[in-house]
Amino acid sequence: MQTLLDKNFFDIFGLDETFGLDQGGLRERFRDLQRKYHPDNYATASDAEKRISAQYAAHINEAFTTLKDPVLRARYILSQHGISSNEHTHMDTSFLMEQMELREELEAARSINGGMTALMKLSDKVSKDYTAMIADLEATLDDPSEPGLERADQLVRELQFFDRIQQEIEEAEEAYL
Amino acid sequence: MALLQISEPGKSTSPHEHRLAAGIDLGTTNSLVATVRSGTPVVLDDENGNALLPSVVRYLADGQPQVGRVAVAAAVGDPHNTVASAKRMIGRTISELKTLHDVLPYKFDNESATIPRIITADGPRSAIEVSAEILSTLKKRAEQSLGGDLTGVVITVPAYFDDAQRQATKDAARLAGLNVMRLINEPTAAAVAYGLDHGSEGKYAIYDLGGGTFDISILHLHEGVFEVLSTAGDSALGGDDMDRLIAEWVLEQCPCELAGDESEATFLRQLLVVARQAKEALTGQDSTLIKLTMPGGDSWSTQLDTETLNSIIDPIVDRSLLPCRRVLRDAGLNQDDLDGVVLVGGSTRVPRVRERVEEFFRTQAYTDVDPDKVVAIGAAIQADILAGNRPAEDMLLLDVIPLSLGLEIMGGMVEKIIPRNSTIPVGKAQEFTTYKDGQTAMSIHVVQGERELVADCRSLARFELRGIPPMAAGSGRVQVTFKVDADGLLSVSAKEATTGVEAEVSVKPSYGLTDSEVEQMLRDSIDYAEEDMHARLLAEQRVEADRTIEALVSALDADGERFLIEEERNRLSAAIQSLRLLRDGKDVDAIKQSIEALNNLSEPFAAQRMNAGIHEALAGHNINEFNESK
Numbered sequence: 001m002q003t004l005l006d007k008n009f010f011d012i013f014g015l016d017e018t019f020g021l022d023q024g025g026l027r028e029r030f031r032d033l034q035r036k037y038h039p040d041n042y043a044t045a046s047d048a049e050k051r052i053s054a055q056y057a058a059h060i061n062e063a064f065t066t067l068k069d070p071v072l073r074a075r076y077i078l079s080q081h082g083i084s085s086n087e088h089t090h091m092d093t094s095f096l097m098e099q100m101e102l103r104e105e106l107e108a109a110r111s112i113n114g115g116m117t118a119l120m121k122l123s124d125k126v127s128k129d130y131t132a133m134i135a136d137l138e139a140t141l142d143d144p145s146e147p148g149l150e151r152a153d154q155l156v157r158e159l160q161f162f163d164r165i166q167q168e169i170e171e172a173e174e175a176y177l
Numbered sequence: 178m179a180l181l182q183i184s185e186p187g188k189s190t191s192p193h194e195h196r197l198a199a200g201i202d203l204g205t206t207n208s209l210v211a212t213v214r215s216g217t218p219v220v221l222d223d224e225n226g227n228a229l230l231p232s233v234v235r236y237l238a239d240g241q242p243q244v245g246r247v248a249v250a251a252a253v254g255d256p257h258n259t260v261a262s263a264k265r266m267i268g269r270t271i272s273e274l275k276t277l278h279d280v281l282p283y284k285f286d287n288e289s290a291t292i293p294r295i296i297t298a299d300g301p302r303s304a305i306e307v308s309a310e311i312l313s314t315l316k317k318r319a320e321q322s323l324g325g326d327l328t329g330v331v332i333t334v335p336a337y338f339d340d341a342q343r344q345a346t347k348d349a350a351r352l353a354g355l356n357v358m359r360l361i362n363e364p365t366a367a368a369v370a371y372g373l374d375h376g377s378e379g380k381y382a383i384y385d386l387g388g389g390t391f392d393i394s395i396l397h398l399h400e401g402v403f404e405v406l407s408t409a410g411d412s413a414l415g416g417d418d419m420d421r422l423i424a425e426w427v428l429e430q431c432p433c434e435l436a437g438d439e440s441e442a443t444f445l446r447q448l449l450v451v452a453r454q455a456k457e458a459l460t461g462q463d464s465t466l467i468k469l470t471m472p473g474g475d476s477w478s479t480q481l482d483t484e485t486l487n488s489i490i491d492p493i494v495d496r497s498l499l500p501c502r503r504v505l506r507d508a509g510l511n512q513d514d515l516d517g518v519v520l521v522g523g524s525t526r527v528p529r530v531r532e533r534v535e536e537f538f539r540t541q542a543y544t545d546v547d548p549d550k551v552v553a554i555g556a557a558i559q560a561d562i563l564a565g566n567r568p569a570e571d572m573l574l575l576d577v578i579p580l581s582l583g584l585e586i587m588g589g590m591v592e593k594i595i596p597r598n599s600t601i602p603v604g605k606a607q608e609f610t611t612y613k614d615g616q617t618a619m620s621i622h623v624v625q626g627e628r629e630l631v632a633d634c635r636s637l638a639r640f641e642l643r644g645i646p647p648m649a650a651g652s653g654r655v656q657v658t659f660k661v662d663a664d665g666l667l668s669v670s671a672k673e674a675t676t677g678v679e680a681e682v683s684v685k686p687s688y689g690l691t692d693s694e695v696e697q698m699l700r701d702s703i704d705y706a707e708e709d710m711h712a713r714l715l716a717e718q719r720v721e722a723d724r725t726i727e728a729l730v731s732a733l734d735a736d737g738e739r740f741l742i743e744e745e746r747n748r749l750s751a752a753i754q755s756l757r758l759l760r761d762g763k764d765v766d767a768i769k770q771s772i773e774a775l776n777n778l779s780e781p782f783a784a785q786r787m788n789a790g791i792h793e794a795l796a797g798h799n800i801n802e803f804n805e806s807k
Contacts, residue, residue, distance in 0.1 A: 003788050031402045035573050037787070039602060039663040043358055043563040046728040047776040048783040054662060056787065058604040065599065170506065174499075 004037075004056050009063040009076060019077060019141040023068065030064045070134050071163060074156045077141055083153050091157065099161050102126065106165065110172050123169045130162050196328040198564035199319045200556025202363070203308060203332055203346065205264040205415060206388030206523065208232050209550060210315040211557035212323060213566065218370070218554045221322045229549060230318075234310045235259040236297035244314045253450065256442040257283065258297045262417060263311075265389045266293065266304035267349070268342030305345050309352035316355055329358035331560040333552050335390040336362035337410030337500075337579045339625050340637050340667045347664070354713075356720075358563040360664040363387070364394035365405060365576055366555030367521040370546055372398045379516030380406070382504070384534050384542075385552075386497060387522040389415040393500050395508045395515075404575045407507035407598045409500035416456070416524035419490045423452035423481070426489050430479050433471050444472050455481050456490075460526050487529045494533045501537060507598050512539045519543045521551055575600050578661055585622035585631045587612070594659045597627065604660045611645065611653030618643045619655050623669050642671045711765065718768040722760040725772050726753055729779055732786065740785045752778050 010017040013029040035041070037056040042049050066072045078084070102122070109118035133155055140152045199212045199221075207229040211220045220228045227246070235248035236258045243251065252259040260283070266274055271285055271293040286294045286301040294301035312332075319327055332355075334346050343360055350357045364383035371377065377398050385392040392410040396403055427448060451467050458465040464482040471477055505511060518538045525531060525548050535542050546554070559574065561567050577600050583593040584607075595605050611619065619642045626634030645653050657671045730753065737746050756771045 003784060031399065031404070031573075031575075034575060035402070035570055038573055038575070040359070040559075040563060040573060041569045043569075044565040044724070044728060046725055046732065046779060046783065047772075048780040049728070049732070049787065052780070052783050052787050054602050055604075057663075058602040058660070061600045061603050062605070174503070 005059050008080070009067055012060065012063045013067070015067075017077065017080070019070075019074060020138045021067065021073075026064070026067055030060065033060050070137070071156060071159045074137055074141060074152060074159075078149065078153055078156065081149055083149060091161075092154075095158055095161075099165070102165055106169060106172065116173065119169055119173050123166065123173070126162060126166050126169065130159065130166070133159055133162070195566055196564040197320075197323045197325050198328055198358070198557075198560040198566065199315075199323075199330050200366070200553050200558070200560045201312065201315055201330050201332045202366075202553035202556060203264065203311065203334075203349075204232055204387055204552075205262050205390060205417065206232060207549065208311050208315060209553040210319045211550070211553040212319065213557050213561035218557045218561075220550050220553055221319055223318055230311065230314060231261075232263065232311050233259060233261045234263070234307045236299035236302060238298040242299065242310055244310050253443055253446045256446050258299075260295060260297070260302065260304075260307045262389055263304040263307035265413060265417070267308055268304075268339070268345035269293070305349045305352065308346065308349035312350055312353035312355060316353055327355070328564050329356040329560065331359050331361055331366075331556045331563065332357055333363045333366045333556050334360050334665075335385075335387075335410060335412055336364050336392040336394050336405075336408040336576075337390065337412045338665075339412070339580055339635055340582075340665070341635065342412065343665055347666070357664075358560060360666075361556060361559055361574065362392070362394065362405070362408070362576055362665075363390075363552045364392045364408070364521065365396065365403060365574055366553075366559065367519060367546075367551045368394070368396045368398065368403055369555035369558050369572065369574065370551045371519050371543065371555075372396075372403060377516070380508075380510065380514060382501070382515055382518040382538060383521060384497075384501070384518055384525065385410075385521040386524040386530060387415050388524065389413065389417045391415055391497050391500070393497070393504050395504050395510065401570070401572045402575065403573065405577045405598075405600075406510075407504040408577055408579050409503045409507070410579065411496065411500060414493065414496055415522075416453075416527075418493050419456055419524065419527070420449050420452045422489050422493065423456055423486070424448040426481075426485075427452060427467060427469070427479070431469060431471070431477050433469075433473075433477070441472070456486065456527065459483055459486050460528060483528075490527065490529060491533075494530055497530075498533070498537055501534075512537075515540060517541070517543055521548050523549050576663075576665070577601060578603070578665055580625045580635075581627055582623070582625050582637075582659055582661070582667060583634070584609075584657060585624060589631045591624055591626070591629055591631055591634055594657070595661065599661075601661050601665055602663050604658065606656050606658040609655045609657060610651045611648065611655070612650055614650045615647035616650070616653060617645050617647055619645065619653075619671070621657060621669070621671055623659075623667070637667065638669065640669075640671075642673065645673045648675070714765050715763060715768075718765050718772070719760055722756055722768055722772055725775060726756060726760075729753060729775065732779075732782070736782075736786050736789075740789075741782060745782070749775075749779060749782070 004012060008017070012033070013026055015021055015026065015029070034057060037053055037060060039050060039053045039057055042053040045053070066076050105118075105122050109115045109122055112118065137152060137155045137159070140148050140155065197212070199210050202209045209220055209228055209230065211218055213219075222228050223230065230245045231249045233245065233248040233252060235243040235251050235255060237243065248259055252261065274293060283295040286296050292303045292305065294303045316327065330350070332346060332350055334343055338346070347357055347360060364385045367383050367385060368381065371381075378400075380395060380397050383392070383394045383396065385394075390410070390412050391414040392408065394408040395406045397406055424445075447469065451469060455465050455467050459481070464480055466478055467481055468476060468478040515538060518534060518540055520531060520534065520542045525534075525544070531542055531544070558572070562569055562572060577598045578595065579597060581593045581597045582595045583591040586592045592607070594607055595603055609619070621640050621642060622631065622636065623638045624631055624634040625637055628634055642655060645655070652675060653673055654675045655671055655673050657669065660668050662668075729749065733746065733749065741749070752775045756768070756775055759768050759771045762768075
């Protein structure tokens with residue numbers, strides 16, 4: 001018996017496996033599924049049904065979390081094509097140089113007086129690059145050819161660097177809040 | 178939603194049977210109980226017409242502890258035996274209590290104990306037991322008012338409560354003999370009371386400043402689904418802190434010297450009382466007179482005006498605005514995306530709080546439901562649904578965990594497994610490898626918090642996975658699984674999976690009480706000293722047996738022929754029959770085992786019913802890839 005737990009994340013929501021998915025539709029279907037499977041619906045049911053409902057609800061949450069985030073979604077699509085990114089981790093030298101410069105800017109913003117403005121500027125710059133890369137990723141992933149997938153994998157790994165630095169900027173901002 | 182009006186598993190309660198259920202707001206300062214009566218949520222009053230039960234318990238050398246107003250009246254005269262604000266202590270260790278900058282007038286019995294106990298005239302008492310006294314007072318109130326035993330309750334906790342604090346609250350409920358159907362977060366409960374009352378749709382911030390805890394949550398309300406987008410807070414920030422700052426201010430003004438003896442505790446209690454009275458007076462006027470009886474017996478008085486009050490309490494409000502920024506960011510929103518902000522908790526009556534919150538969120542605050550009662554009302558609505566009195570599809574709460582959960586890795590660092598603001602229930606597994614040749618055990622340390630270093634996070638549990646077959650370093654693979662249930666409670670398991678030899682261990686975090694500890698506490702407590710433990714356990718198992726049988730019978734009625742062949746149906750019927758026989762007997766363990774056996778036997782049937790539902794759940798949509806599951 002195939003259960004919800006065996007389904008592809010896109011199939012769970014009855015959505016086509018594309019990177020540029022309809023976020024509103026995803027959220028709506030997520031709610032419909034949780035209306036059905038959430039443990040609150042099984043408060044008076046048998047323990048067997050309670051256990052399964054908790055398992056399903058957790059799985060639906062995981063699928064939703066994965067699909068709503070662009071980087072996680074891309075990573076998931078790549079894994080469906082048999083590409084898992086941890087195996088080859090060499091990064092382009094020029095990309096690494098850029099990242100080091102961003103980090104230096106972050107350090108500088110951290111140490112100056114009134115660094116909040118500098119941090120916000122840096123954050124804007126990072127999110128602009130991020131958005132551009134997401135657009136790039138969408139074009140690449142929705143036409144998956146062999147070199148296309150490799151390029152997408154590259155982009156996802158670069159985006160993970162951006163995610164990390166964005167997080168560090170936020171942490172630095174919190175020190176000023 | 179028309180598509181959900183199909184007969185569904187788990188919604189089998191017959192429409193005529195009304196189960197008694199209640200929502201309990203277990204507060205730092207006051208506690209309340211509410212229920213839904215003929216479709217309308219109401220807060221239940223005590224025999225004197227008071228809804229609020231002060232969360233204060235006074236222990237006496239002989240006789241029942243006093244709870245509520247009587248205890249408050251005695252607090253100034255008997256500070257060491259009168260426990261207030263137990264919620265600030267629940268689920269915390271003694272060292273944490275000391276860093277909370279709380280001036281606790283209590284003496285603790287053992288500095289090294291996992292669960293701190295206050296020395297009282299009636300022996301050492303933990304915050305769990307104090308909370309249980311409050312809960313059982315509310316239980317009695319509800320059962321008298323409703324005229325029968327409660328089937329179950331929903332208890333609210335601050336959204337920012339960590340796993341230890343949630344577990345401890347649930348333990349307190351067990352001690353009070355309550356069946357907890359669900360723990361829900363206070364701001365979410367408030368949103369339910371508001372949302373259902375106003376039919377609101379959109380994104381709202383719920384700012385909940387109580388006596389001792391602060392929560393801020395952002396929710397998206399849509400067609401009866403209450404989805405929490407993010408939550409943050411401070412589980413040790415509230416009106417108590419304002420009182421303390423006002424008291425400090427008064428102390429600076431008054432020409433008194435603290436003697437450092439027994440009279441000091443009494444005087445400090447009095448200071449806190451007048452400080453609170455002044456704060457409350459200033460919600461309606463611009464200036465108030467503070468009067469004190471000095472340690473020497475002389476009286477003294479001073480004026481406090483609004484402007485001074487505002488400058489005294491501003492640091493508290495400032496501290497609350499930091500988490501407000503964080504929730505907006507975590508939800509990916511800014512102030513202008515919100516449809517409104519709702520004020521909850523008694524401390525939001527302070528005009529300065531309202532003013533600053535409106536200024537921060539750039540919007541008018543909703544305050545039209547009594548901020549003291551709104552949480553209990555929301556809990557009562559959820560309790561009514563979980564008890565089966567109201568169709569579950571009317572409303573669904575999708576809540577999150579407030580703090581990240583992780584594991585200690587090499588170098589005292591934290592590896593996050595489940596990030597904060599993950600929707601619950603949630604489960605995640607992560608693989609770790611052995612780092613030494615021939616390593617046969619792995620020590621697993623579970624922590625909660627946002628910081629990178631283990632030392633800065635809350636330690637939840639430590640356990641060891643043993644019996645790993647000796648292998649070369651790096652080839653042993655241990656999978657650690659985290660599961661957080663719908664109450665927000667964590668369980669962790671680990672197994673080694675490379676060689677096919679599996680070792681597995683499940684833990685409840687270490688601060689939780691074990692079953693035998695709860696039983697011991699029950700035996701010790703005055704309430705149950707006369708009662709036969711066996712009778713109580715038997716009654717519990719009988720209720721559980723009835724529930725299991727009822728659920729399965731109605732499932733079989735609905736779908737038995739659809740999914741099961743005759744032989745399977747007969748096997749289940751036989752198992753039901755044997756549980757029925759045992760249920761009428763007196764063997765607690767036999768009933769327990771029979772319930773478990775029935776649950777295991779019916780699991781495939783439950784799974785089939787559940788899977789059939791997926792098509793129905795999405796039936797309102799145009800599904801492109803509609804593959805029949807077989």
